[in-house]
Amino acid sequence: DAGVIQSPRHEVTEMGQEVTLRCKPISGHNSLFWYRQTMMRGLELLIYFNNNVPIDDSGMPEDRFSAKMPNASFSTLKIQPSEPRDSAVYFCASSQVWGAFGNTIYFGEGSWLTVV
Amino acid sequence: AQTVTQSQPEMSVQEAETVTLSCTYDTSESDYYLFWYKQPPSRQMILVIRQEAYKQQNATENRFSVNFQKAAKSFSLKISDSQLGDAAMYFCAYRSVDQGAQKLVFGQGTRLTINP
Numbered sequence: 174d175a176g177v178i179q180s181p182r183h184e185v186t187e188m189g190q191e192v193t194l195r196c197k198p199i200s201g202h203n204s205l206f207w208y209r210q211t212m213m214r215g216l217e218l219l220i221y222f223n224n225n226v227p228i229d230d231s232g233m234p235e236d237r238f239s240a241k242m243p244n245a246s247f248s249t250l251k252i253q254p255s256e257p258r259d260s261a262v263y264f265c266a267s268s269q270v271w272g273a274f275g276n277t278i279y280f281g282e283g284s285w286l287t288v289v
Numbered sequence: 290a291q292t293v294t295q296s297q298p299e300m301s302v303q304e305a306e307t308v309t310l311s312c313t314y315d316t317s318e319s320d321y322y323l324f325w326y327k328q329p330p331s332r333q334m335i336l337v338i339r340q341e342a343y344k345q346q347n348a349t350e351n352r353f354s355v356n357f358q359k360a361a362k363s364f365s366l367k368i369s370d371s372q373l374g375d376a377a378m379y380f381c382a383y384r385s386v387d388q389g390a391q392k393l394v395f396g397q398g399t400r401l402t403i404n405p
Contacts (some may be wrong), residue, residue: 204391206392206393210332215395215397215398216380216395218392218393221391221392223391228391229392262332264334266334266393268391276322276339276341276384276386277322277324277336277339278324278384278393279336280326280333280334280335282331282332282333283332283333283334285332
């Protein structure tokens with residue numbers, strides 16, 4: 174089975190530009206998470222969805238960040254306008270809401286974002 | 290809110306030896322899940338091992354095992370017969386069974402170096 178698929182893997186963009194990160198969760202998983210990893214703050218949850226509905230977006234830094242999940246197989250994280258402090262690795266992850274393996278969250282390979 | 294603490298920022302071990310990474314957590318819940326994730330230089334988050342809090346038996350996956358002490362809220366990872374490929378950041382993580390609070394809470398990580 175394919176794992177969590179993220180794109181792009183690497184992106185370098187100029188300050189002020191819009192950035193869109195994409196994620197395809199594992200088929201059959203109905204929870205989706207967006208995490209950000211930086212040296213200063215470690216791994217922090219930005220937002221997560223259950224059955225395409227946002228459950229907790231308290232980690233979204235500010236209005237410049239937005240996330241959508243229009244269907245069970247696709248999600249986007251958008252930053253507009255981007256700033257240098259947004260430079261980080263962004264992880265998408267998914268899991269089942271419940272079930273025998275519902276306790277495990279599987280991660281994508283991450284999207285490395287550099288804002289110059 | 291739950292917290293996870295890894296008190297060892299760095300550890301090193303000789304190849305083929307055994308090393309133990311420490312993790313403590315704080316929670317008021319009686320049932321939950323605990324995980325160890327490995328992050329090699331590629332930055333991918335790889336599940337190493339998981340433990341259900343209601344299970345008294347310690348989880349084991351090949352060379353990896355845990356020492357789960359529920360009363361002490363301790364969850365250490367033991368790596369036996371260390372190999373060069375084990376070199377990575379290791380993160381301890383907590384997940385609630387509450388379906389409204391399913392995010393993973395991570396520790397700060399321990400960087401493990403394997404000396405040949």
